[in-house]
Amino acid sequence: MPQLGLLPGRAWAALLGQLLRPPRVVCLAAARSHSQVAEAVLASQLKPHQEKSNFILKTPKGTRDFSPQQMAVREKILDTIVSCFKRHGAKGLDTPAFELKEMLTEKYGEDSGLIYDLKDQGGEILSLRYDLTVPFARYMAMNKLKKMKRYHVGKVWRRESPTIVQGRYREFCQCDFDIAGDFDPMIPDAECLKIICEILTGLQLGDFLIKVNDRRILDGMFAICGVPESKFRAICSSIDKLDKISWKDVRHEMVTEKGLAPEVADRIGDYVQCHGGLSLVEQMFQDPRLSQSKQALEGLGDLKLLFEYLTLFGIAEKICFDLSLARGLDYYTGVIYEAVLLQTPAPAEEEPLNTFGEKIRTTETQVFVATPQKNFLQERLKLIAELWDAGIKAELLYKNNPKLLTQLHYCENMGIPLVVIIGEQELKEGVIKLRSVATREEVAIKRENIVAEIQKRLFES
């Protein structure tokens, strides 16, 4: 099967034609005069805070910009995650940021109030997506697909109150991997858990544990404890808070807010404080009350099978059966899981890496084009175009006559490893000076060999 790059020009153009906007004109927003952006910036800066509208420069509550440093880290994280999804054969999918509001309502239970609605400006009533799962289900249904293994990396929006739930953002990125379809039980679930292990290991976050439970075990437990069926979901959502608030507070919420009898709450308490490995699954099979529930037995049977597959995958010791794991959303019906880090990551700081005396590169520039002389812009431009055309990542200063020291300092600050230097002398001799920023060594290379020499050095490093 031909790869995309091997497609004949016409096929490629046809495909691109589908994606371009508008059909015939390629309008690259990529290009805009620097001076105009500078002016826009200036205009914003000139607007004094105390002006008529009391205008404040900020991002909306609960949202944030990603600075180049944070982007460099995020890119590495997403690379790790997406590579893993692709290693497991997932297809990519993307859906719009908003959906018809009626598509989203009634899907999220108590959390529906956290959905961002768009203003009614005429036409359809829309809301920002709350997760990537409901859009996936909508895509499947719309296209009448019965099975699909897909990944989707994208932003979702939730109007959470940052004062209540510390550390949560109202805009954040989700990385979903789903296997939809009708398969033999627990094989896809085992793969999902394997994926979590691979990703968390790849991210080097330190030791972790994946809690698993089953909604049917929870429901069975609720039933035998005496929770009325109409309260299952509400009680589930209380239990789900056990990783954030204490059992005492959860019990209080269940009794006073959700109207559960205190003795029922206490029976639940006995279970939800249990966690362990396969042996706890076996133990629950023997539990005189829980084993009365057909639902719970089904869930326990699946968990047992799951542990068998996890052992074959070599990850059973990373998995913990935890009866307190509930997950808040209504659409969970079977096995559920959630990973927790066992060590707390170091506290977040403004510029974390400076604490460790390290620097993250925010660009990938490999070569800087410098000159020690005035009026050498033309030579620098000719040279840098040669580098770009050879695929080399290169920069220069946008000045007619920059100082050599300024140029070399820029390289050190930005972590650019190589500098090519062209001046009167070099031009006369038909050479370019190639300088290593780290060692400060300089060698003269014949002009016609400079691209090859740079590529050799970059390949070796």
Added chain:
Amino acid sequence: MPQLGLLPGRAWAALLGQLLRPPRVVCLAAARSHSQVAEAVLASQLKPHQEKSNFILKTPKGTRDFSPQQMAVREKILDTIVSCFKRHGAKGLDTPAFELKEMLTEKYGEDSGLIYDLKDQGGEILSLRYDLTVPFARYMAMNKLKKMKRYHVGKVWRRESPTIVQGRYREFCQCDFDIAGDFDPMIPDAECLKIICEILTGLQLGDFLIKVNDRRILDGMFAICGVPESKFRAICSSIDKLDKISWKDVRHEMVTEKGLAPEVADRIGDYVQCHGGLSLVEQMFQDPRLSQSKQALEGLGDLKLLFEYLTLFGIAEKICFDLSLARGLDYYTGVIYEAVLLQTPAPAEEEPLNTFGEKIRTTETQVFVATPQKNFLQERLKLIAELWDAGIKAELLYKNNPKLLTQLHYCENMGIPLVVIIGEQELKEGVIKLRSVATREEVAIKRENIVAEIQKRLFES
């Protein structure tokens, strides 16, 4: 300077800590039971169209899903674009999907009405971003930055009427590259044009041309033609439509809707129908009326300098000075540009590649793990975990007892090049069969050498 991958564990964890949500718990939405998603899908599918709410499965007007095929193409496009931005030393940046509404109003002139507002649900008044430029300016101002070369790839939203402007979407992706700061004139602009050339060449879209103009030339032209200054922006926005509607229609709009005197419109018409290379710039310098405008002369001077740099970059023949190029938005003040394809891409079709008998791979799977026998799930699971752990992209069917033919057909359909086959015989002999899907050749490889053999084959192909 250390690369990110070389950071000591603590530094890396600190950085990650900043990006995780909530701080201590890694909640991987990536993992969700397949059966639950299947159920969600089923639930959506079961809801009949004629039910109470008259529920229709669709994406909002003017938006679309990206199918795995389209995603494969888009990934390739964005790779080409982002690689180019990085080759030119740009830093990455990301901003929230919405901004404070007051940040966006008055920035887009006539187009402000196309902004999507969020519903007032208490708190700040918000709107979806209309482009990536104003958020960039806001970021610069907020962080008191004076210069920055950044790229930003992200979605923007505009409430355009698809019936009026054919082929436009209300949600679409912009790829911005901006050089903000105070530099010597035209050096950054020349680089932006070089970038457009590199990207359009890299995308293999066929021949193209980049139109350039300068807002000061336009303003000077308006002044000497007799347009009242208060009407400059409105007339600009009419001129901007010349690539979509005829001069006659633009003239009509200027006279009847914008209230321009007909003889003024005709004077404008003489200019906006001019286009050419550097020689047209020289000619306009000599134009008896246009050379009366100081503004226009400034613009022409910059364009002349720009052409000098473009010649050094070897792209001057791709650039066309076009007096009809206006660009609609208010924030353009200097040089403006826009690329056009000279051939029309083949018409967009539902599955364009089938027309050419070609197939796009929607996954990157390299190896499929198969068995000819029943009850071999355990061996398949052990084997595939080995492949994954070696970084090999591998899949299997989620069935206890799939048929061999079904498994081999899956490989052919999905374009997976290699199959490893394990059965009773292989297990006994301590080998795995390695099969090439294209040639159907099979060889037996010692179990302990299978990973190395696969890696060798993948490296060679």
